[in-house]
Amino acid sequence: MSTSLIGRKLGKYQIVELIGHGGMATVYKAYQSDVDRYVAVKVLTPHPGHQAGFVDRFRQEARTIARLQHPHILPLYDYGDEDGILFLVTPYIDGGSLADKMRRGAIPPEETLKLLEQIASALDQAHRQGIIHRDIKPDNVLLNREGFALLADFGIAKLMEGSGMTTTGGLIGTPAYIAPEQAQNAAVDGRADIYSLGVVVYEMLAGQQPYRSETPVQVILKHLTEAPPRLSSVKADLPAALDTVLERALAKEAADRYQTAGIFVDDFHRALKGEPLLPNVATTKTRPDLSSVSLPVNPTVRLSSTNAPSDTQNPLTTTGNTTIITNAGPSPWILIGGFALIAALLVLVLLVLINQQNQGDNVQATAVIASNTETGGAATTVPRTAVAAANVSAPDGTARFSTQAILGDTIRIEMENLQPSGAENVYAVWMENTSSGELLRLPDMTVDAFGDGAIIFTSDESLITHYNRLFITREQGDTDTPSENVLYAGETLPEVMNALREILVSSPDGLAVAESSGGSAGGGEPGSENYEEPEAAGSSLLDGALTEAEVAMRHAGLAAGSTTIGAAQTHAEHTINILQGTTEDFNGNGRGENPGRGVGTIFFIDAIDERLTSAAAIASPEVQSQIELIRVCVANARGWINDVIAAESTFFTAADIAEVSQEMGESTMLAAAIIEGIDLNGNGTVEPFEGECGLAQIRDFGVSVANISLFAQAE
Structure with missing residues (x-):
């Protein structure tokens, strides 16, 4: 895309300046006159392969991104579709990116910890909502003038996966930071983001990426086959325990990594303070030997004719030329990985969109890896008794609690991909106390044309200390008894609910506020044989x-x-x-x-x-x-x-x-x-x-x- 949009108005945003562009989008600086501010407008690159439902997916993904509210996530102000031009609007940040900062050299460990805390808290917030970034890299970490981090480009990689820029089953990532499972076109969850974050942290401390090679393809192969170099071999003056921390973050198997970004931060801090690291409770799996796998060294490289400016001091900017890598000869690519997927692969086409950063042997590329093998899209089945266990698939909906008058008295439920319901066939929403069996029916969930459903309900009691399970059924009209056909469900353990009650509402170990009156749990009236003195009610x-x-x-x-x-x-x-x-x-x-x-x-x-x-x-x-x-x-x-x-x-x-x-x-x-x-x-x-x-x-x-x-x- 050229600079032809300069001077044009997209919605209420007057395009004034080209900031940069890459394989997926072009970013402009724009002026919003009604509030007198500058914003960044990211225009998705038009592509002839865009599928028919792409615009609908774009709107749905934009709404999902807009729900992400966190001090270290770049907020989405607006989105639009004007004359076939799809665009996203975010704040205009002129403090540069983490990539800009890292070009000046390695970052001290204390400053790295501060930035890691901010990025990790943003990731954990997104992961709790079932949102995976898929393209964590220094260019997507913006820094405001005070130096605080803002994580950008949530949802863009997922959107591009279904945009027609990849074939069926394709994905987008950046070779220098891509997780092994993402490089193999396997299902990913938040732990892929943690791997990418581990690469970023390694680079911040060492001043160089852990995996470097002549081509993006070879970098990807190293992510799949080679153990990361020990940080101490590059920076001997850093605490030795950081080697262990980064080994866990960069484990080939997702199960061997830190399961949340917050735990990664905790161990990083322990390493800096010289304290014992947390035990690694992940289950290590036997991995296939991939040491003999090789890839073509000299693929054909076709460079696009459009050059991007080098300015990266703005949100959502991808700089450099777009490079597509294909095989130079008629023979198929040598297969990556030793997994069952290999047997089903007939052709593996590796398309790479490179963001060249003029960093010598640092490979800043966005890779599109495609396969002719389609994966099933069936929803993950979660048994009633296993909902509280770890579930690494993305949820179909979320329920978040807040406080209006009483602690935790309000619940907001958001669902996606629902079928429309009729007046006599409704989505009934229930809360349950799994210990006592007590049930509460919430208002029915209505579904819009895009399959999104949402309800907000405020109770006259604390929901978080009375109920620990939420489920949705299809019901014919009004009923006080749910049908056995549960469509969606989720829960926290009763022990967690009880802990919250003691911490936040009332505990026997709290300051005494009153004596219970009347009978006791054991029954009987005061003075009777079976009377038991009631336990004093306590504050939280x-x-x-x-x-x-x-x-x-x-x-x-x-x-x-x-x-x-x-x-x-x-x-x-x-x-x-x-x-x-x-x-x-x-x-x-x-x-x-x-x-x-x-x-x-x-x-x-x-x-x-x-x-x-x-x-x-x-x-x-x-x-x-x-x-x-x-x-x-x-x-x-x-x-x-x-x-x-x-x-x-x-x-x-x-x-x-x-x-x-x-x-x-x-x-x-x-x-x-x-x-x-x-x-x-x-x-x-x-x-x-x-x-x-x-x-x-x-x-x-x-x-x-x-x-x-x-x-x-x-x-």
């Missing part, structure tokens, strides 16, 4: 932690505002005892005082941690990833508590206020952070990152633990 574990932390914060402030060292020591004793739940006489006046509830913030966060550990031990990887968000906040709070205690302990040996003036200010700030967290990266949001979230954020992230993915069931 989180409420207990917050109550004690708020009192401690006030006393830390009083200590900081003291004008004499004696007064500061008195309030420091109060602060430390409240946090620890103790009555120690720190200032030596003969009285150990604790003006709090006497339980201690530490007691409650230990209890929260214990519930999370128990739930995570039996939960699916998807739920474990959500639980990890809470654990990060708990770990942050614990660290800040220790810092406050350390700072205020210095008061007891000081002769005057001047000696501890710095510690006074630090302890006040840290005591507040225990509750509210710290916006460490300055993006206006306290996120579930190390050093950011505190106790107050646990409610928000805790609700998301109950989110449910829905899968098609056996008929």
